[in-house]
Amino acid sequence: xxxxxxxxxxxxxxxxxxxxxxxxxxxxxxxxxxxxxxxxxxxxxxxxxxxxxxxxxxxxxxxxxxxxxxxxxxxxxxxxxxxxxxxxxxxxxxxxxxxxxxxxxxxxxxxxxxxxxxxxxxxxxxxxxxxxxxxxxxxxxxxxxxxxxxxxxxxxxxxxxxxxxxxxxxxxxxxxxxxxxxxxxxxxxxxxxxxxxxxxxxxxxxxxxxxxxxxx
Ligand SMILES: [Zn+2]
Numbered sequence: 001x002x003x004x005x006x007x008x009x010x011x012x013x014x015x016x017x018x019x020x021x022x023x024x025x026x027x028x029x030x031x032x033x034x035x036x037x038x039x040x041x042x043x044x045x046x047x048x049x050x051x052x053x054x055x056x057x058x059x060x061x062x063x064x065x066x067x068x069x070x071x072x073x074x075x076x077x078x079x080x081x082x083x084x085x086x087x088x089x090x091x092x093x094x095x096x097x098x099x100x101x102x103x104x105x106x107x108x109x110x111x112x113x114x115x116x117x118x119x120x121x122x123x124x125x126x127x128x129x130x131x132x133x134x135x136x137x138x139x140x141x142x143x144x145x146x147x148x149x150x151x152x153x154x155x156x157x158x159x160x161x162x163x164x165x166x167x168x169x170x171x172x173x174x175x176x177x178x179x180x181x182x183x184x185x186x187x188x189x190x191x192x193x194x195x196x197x198x199x200x201x202x203x204x205x206x207x208x209x210x211x212x213x214x215x216x
Contacts, residue, residue: 001026001080001213002105004087006183007113008176010124010169011198012205016113017084019206026080029071031064031088038067045070065095072103080108089179093186108216110187111209113198117173120199125166131157 001024005013017028038046039053045066052059068086071077087093100106126139132155137144144151150158163169187193196208 001216002100002108003081004083004107004110004187005113006110006180006187007198008115008117008120008180009172010120011113011115012202013084013113015202016111016205016209017082020082020209024080026082027076028082028084029068029077029086030084031068031086034067034071034086035059035064038070043070061089061091061095065092065099068096069099069103072099072105087183090182090186093183107192109194109212110183110192111212112184112193112195113205114195115198117170120173121166121169124164124169127164128158128160130155131159 003020005017007013020026021028035049039050040046045063049059049063049067052063064086068083072081083096087096122140123138126141127136128139129136130150130153133150133153135150135152136142137158148156148158150156163172184193194212196205196212198205200208
């Protein structure tokens with residue numbers, strides 16, 4: 001099973017990818033992890049990436065594509081993989097398409113996690129966690145039983161990620177729509193696009209993805 005997970009930041013791709021990893025025993029491939037692994041392993045392309053990053057520059061598509069290609073050749077990818085956060089642009093989609101064709105590893109599906117922007121902004125912007133035990137809460141959907149006291153550990157200290165505010169979330173959404181949303185049409189035209197409702201409960205989203213996979 002070879003999957004791409006598409007969806008804006010905050011849509012829950014990471015959670016669903018993790019469940020797919022556990023259920024199907026295939027690796028989740030994210031660009032950041034692949035880049036770090038390539039640099040650490042000291043392959044030729046990893047060294048090129050390191051030189052670019054050490055110079056404080058952005059790693060080019062050519063290097064990222066080469067790193068993805070190397071990663072796909074590893075034994076744990078032979079039964080399948082979940083690409084998360086790559087491809088991000090049409091140019092990368094073309095590159096991975098050519099790469100997978102050359103390796104005779106055609107994509108099974110591109111799962112799109114559809115979201116309602118306004119709901120997503122509220123969902124992300126309301127998040128906070130217990131500073132002591134990390135339990136997650138939300139201003140509206142998931143308040144502690146007693147206001148200001150963590151249900152799990154009784155701590156009264158909470159923290160909020162700086163980028164979990166409405167402006168930052170909207171900026172991230174705009175970047176997604178500008179760069180990545182064109183991929184939806186691209187994969188739709190190839191008959192690979194499988195939308196699921198990313199706003200549903202986590203278990204319901206998982207069930208929808210299971211249905212998609214069962215239909216392949
Ligand atoms: Zn706590």
